[in-house]
């Protein structure tokens with residue numbers, strides 16, 4: 001399957017009124033060079049063939065689609081999982097890190113840096129760094145380092161160095177700030193591998209292009225197996241990369257409903273939420289204009305979600321554009337419903353989903369009953385839940401690992 | 403071109419005295435309002451020519467740990483955007499040196515660029531630096547500030563190509579802010595004075611504006627070296643550090659003594 005590029009943001013990096021470049025001057029030249037390198041690489045068939053080769057042989061693509069037959073009782077639309085959980089390292093994140101590492105090598109960079117929340121993107125960056133012989137430094141909020149000890153160890157095992165970030169709320173937002181600062185301090189030899197469709201232009205665009213393999217594959221697989229397009233495509237939204245990746249395959253099919261599922265945390269009307277598109281307002285965070293969870297003064301709010309990968313106060317600018325244009329709709333699922341879907345999927349399908357993906361599943365279960373047998377729902381199963389076992393066990397009072 | 407407003411006078415006076423201008427930076431409301439006012443008075447008495455007043459923001463991408471922590475202290479004390487402007491107004495009313503705001507695009511966006519321009523002017527401020535608004539995005543926020551007569555010094559970094567530096571200088575007002583090193587504020591590495599001098603010489607061929615240098619300047623020796631080649635020397639994190647942990651008169655005494663040591667280090671230029 002070949003991946004073509006089209007529909008770029010405008011020359012200043014805008015999707016409608018969202019996006020742009022809001023970073024200190026010290027990073028402007030680095031972003032300009034990255035944009036140039038991205039344009040050249042994307043026009044080079046050799047670049048894509050190396051990327052596709054790695055996705056096939058190293059990541060294990062194409063990922064399968066799978067009919068989750070026992071998820072919903074009573075008359076309902078079939079729910080089809082796009083199995084990103086079967087990828088090497090267990091999530092969609094690796095599609096992006098493989099692409100960015102190839103770009104980094106093309107640009108002559110020798111060191112990769114990354115921010116990480118749950119550690120999935122950090123692990124995916126450490127993995128490709130090990131494979132390509134590049135130094136990897138990962139910035140991770142001190143709170144998350146504590147919560148995600150297993151992934152911290154995994155990154156070290158892969159040869160990366162993990163730097164706990166003590167500033168601000170000591171979570172993903174602050175880790176991202178720190179990665180930008182570190183990039184500013186060592187911009188010559190360092191490539192910043194951003195983990196989602198966020199940040200300053202060209203990041204939201206290039207990450208989307210590296211994730212769109214999900215949607216391109218899913219569309220072809222669904223057409224082949226079911227002979228029709230799905231009624232709905234559902235994906236969880238943290239920064240929004242797995243969702244943009246699968247949406248991209250269907251965005252031009254006007255009849256296909258696109259659903260982004262945010263983390264409501266304790267509820268979208270509560271302070272403790274991570275649902276930027278449902279509960280936020282337009283602002284500028286990490287270099288671009290988008291929906292942001294913030295107060296009336298433009299100070300970014302603390303967020304909460306049971307899922308560390310969705311626990312982020314911003315969202316990619318293209319999602320804000322899709323929301324305002326009405327092409328995609330964004331809903332929110334709270335901690336309790338996500339947790340219920342996590343258990344339900346494990347018991348009924350023998351698949352332990354990532355807590356992030358469980359948000360998408362929870363919404364799809366409702367939608368399936370509503371649509372009835374005529375519908376056909378594709379859910380992006382963005383990752384597997386091994387990383388969350390300890391969190392879930394702790395909620396039930398079981399200590400799996402100290 | 404005549405340098406605009408209050409800032410023009412700052413550099414004219416320093417030049418008449420054959421020295422660079424001393425530009426310390428503090429965060430409004432760190433650790434509280436009264437302390438900031440006392441600190442600004444002490445800086446003025448110690449010979450500061452222009453004071454950069456940080457309007458606190460929780461996610462300051464251009465700042466290192468010292469200034470980020472100062473911002474958190476101020477936000478923790480409940481300082482709002484309007485409070486920072488009011489602190490500037492009060493300080494100016496009691497005779498403080500000219501004040502230049504330093505903040506980030508998101509708080510400005512929320513306060514509103516027009517409202518910020520009007521209130522900053524009414525407070526007697528000289529201008530504003532918003533480091534995460536690059537040249538390309540300037541039109542979104544600069545016009546109302548310019549219309550209010552406020553200066554907008556823009557930053558030039560070590561990574562900025564020469565042609566772009568010339569365009570940045572042309573779009574700047576008040577002065578041009580040359581960042582002395584890669585990275586964020588606060589890191590303590592020796593400034594590369596040779597590079598700074600060469601960069602200033604190049605910039606002088608494209609702009610008439612004064613050139614101030616900042617980021618990582620933290621000792622009287624740095625001030626002496628940079629003050630020999632630049633029109634202004636900005637000292638941020640080290641000033642914030644000099645009174646961290648103190649309040650009121652004690653903070654004022656500490657920052658005053660530190661600023662006086664910087665002022666004394668400014669070399670006289672023939």
Ligand SMILES: Cc1ncc(COP(=O)(O)O)c(C=O)c1O
Nearest residue numbers: 196238239240241242309356383
């Ligand atoms: C499995 C999984 N899904 C989803 C996400 C959320 O990121 P995004 O919205 O960019 O897909 C993460 C982030 O860590 C993740 O690990």
